[in-house]
Amino acid sequence: MLARSLLAAAALAATALAATALAPISAFASPNDLTIVTRDHSLQNAMQSAYVQPFTAVTGVPVQQESWAGGIDTLRSHVKATDDPWDLVLVDADELSAGCGDGLFEKLDWSAIGGKEHYAPQAVSDCGLGAVIVTVVLAWDKDKLPIAANWSDFWDVAKYPGKRGLRKGVRGNLEIALMADGVAPGDVYKTLSTTDGQDRAFRKLDQLKPYIQWWSTETEAAHILASGEVLMTSAPSGPIVVMAREEHKNFDLQFAASLYQLQSWVIMKGSPSLHAAQQFLYFTGMPAVETRLLRQSGDSGLAKGLNDALSPEMAATSPGSAANLDAGLKLDAGFWHDNLAKLRQRFDAWQGH
Structure with a gap:
């Protein structure tokens, strides 16, 4: 029922909130908040507008954003943290492989986040969902x-x-x-x-x-x-x-x-907001919502169909378009x-x- 309501509301929320100003990001999260962690402030701000505001409007789930510099040791320390728990973290391929092998991340329940067939094959792994192509x-x-x-x-x-x-x-x-x-x-x-x-x-x-x-x-x-x-x-x-x-x-x-290279979402092991994290991945994995991030940041997601309806101008600069991927080298x-x-x-x- 929730999945159907999210799907029905996604396009409406994505357009209705297009002009909404950025809300201030709190430095501290309450136990009921969903905390997502990305690598740089420009992507963080783009996600605030493209992902966070529409998601909270549809679900009522508050979202806090933090940034990090990367590194497997940082992930290990945050698995044990109780005062500032991380729920969703954007990781690179090396961190994804190492952290999944070390049990730092939840194994993804793909039925709760749209199904593997909803995403490009390279976005799918046991612990990670491909979020952006850099x-x-x-x-x-x-x-x-x-x-x-x-x-x-x-x-x-x-x-x-x-x-x-x-x-x-x-x-x-x-x-x-x-x-x-x-x-x-x-x-x-x-x-x-x-x-x-x-x-x-x-x-x-x-x-x-x-x-x-x-x-x-x-x-x-x-x-x-x-x-x-x-x-x-x-x-x-x-x-x-x-x-x-x-x-x-x-x-x-x-x-x-x-x-x-791909950066992927992972859910930290023992996340106190596991269900909300799954909702967030389901919602933000919709092509209509990922298109908002592409417009805001120039970064492409990996949902199937994302690039199909783009204007020629947007497709030319989309990192996820078939022509641009074929022309490049994967790190x-x-x-x-x-x-x-x-x-x-x-x-x-x-x-x-």
């Missing part, structure tokens, strides 16, 4: 660079002078370097799994090192492009799309040879689980010299 693309301002840029152009500072933006960290940058050096996306991890391939990636980064402007957050990536500090930058597509729309910037994105969480510590140490030493 795609790192090449971004530039077409007013300053009126070309269809690629990673080879990104490295060509002689032809296209100016600073280049890259995320401060090893994961993702080695893949980008190899693709800029001519490695096909499908061969990147085979190449990167060898010592010669890793050396090749660092040699490619050496070529660009004097021109790199490092960024640490999604917001910072969009800012250094908008301010003109860099001519081109790697960046999550969502903030670039939102800034282009809201600040009338003539930004362009290149999804060919982009790098994408290999298994590779980074096995190699992150070693390659991070090498990258940090390289960056410091």
